[in-house]
Amino acid sequence: MISKPIPSFVQFILLLFVNFLLLSCNSKPKSSKITDQKLTIKAKSTSDFKISLAQWSLHRAFKDGSLDPMDFPKIAASYGIYSIELVNSFYLKKVNDKTYWKTFKQRCDENKVSVGIIMCDRLGNLRNPNVKERIKTVENHYAWIDIAKYLGAHSIRVNATGKGNADEVALNAIDGLNKLSKYASEKDINIIVENHGGNSSNGKWLASIIKQVDKKNVGTLPDFGNFCLKRDSDKNCLSEYDRYKGISELTPFAKGISAKSYDFDKKGNETKIDFLRMMKIVKNSGYKGYIGIEYEGNSLSEPEGIIATKTLLEMVFTELE
Incomplete structure (x- = not known):
């Protein structure tokens, strides 16, 4: 793990304090007051990497109605992040609403935010x-491929996991991915599979699937944290794939990276993942x-978790230069 103190630590504490103040603005349904003030400076980047924001990092606020999904471009920009990854479940009722997506695209343009993945x-x-x-x-x-194309995204993330015989699941997943890739290729959209539970959390298994599909527009979305192979009835992980081995197996096919975080x-x-x-x-x-921030912890608030993950990534970027 990195042993150096976070650069600009005082700034980091001040940013967290700002978020505590802003949390009170999120109590009303559909409030977007969090977007009315800049929370931090523009995310640092390198010649190789830039930072994006996965919408799931704010899933509690979007689910309880304290944030409006239409405001996500402005919310991301308020963190100094200008590329976003949408979660389609927040927009299911709008899938065929062309007016909604026209307005959403305008919000992206107004905030100079791009959509990378759905x-x-x-x-x-x-x-x-x-x-x-x-x-x-x-x-x-x-x-959703059509929406991705309209918004200028490069990929949609899909699920190709399941319980059962690994070989049988693999054959069905290969067939499904092959069929979907044909339509996606016509729209110049990638189909990317995340390690997302079940067999897909086995890096070797998922890498084999991508190799057998063998399509230019089919790849992976490696997630730093989703390597649990088996859970008990309380959803506690009983068996976990080696996350570093898994990332090594999946990154050769990556068209995006999900930097999952839980606590700091x-x-x-x-505390669980060596980001460096x-x-x-x-x-x-x-x-x-892009390296996508996906905070999924409970110790910090969602805004605090986003800032902590962003700060850590920026520190790691400095280490890599």
């Missing part, structure tokens, strides 16, 4: 053993592009 859930599973249902799942993704020590390091070690793996793989 995370697609609740559309079925591409590894479904039932052929008709698998085809239906493929077709359910078409509208007094020096600003993530992870980013060295990412860099050595040859990946260049």
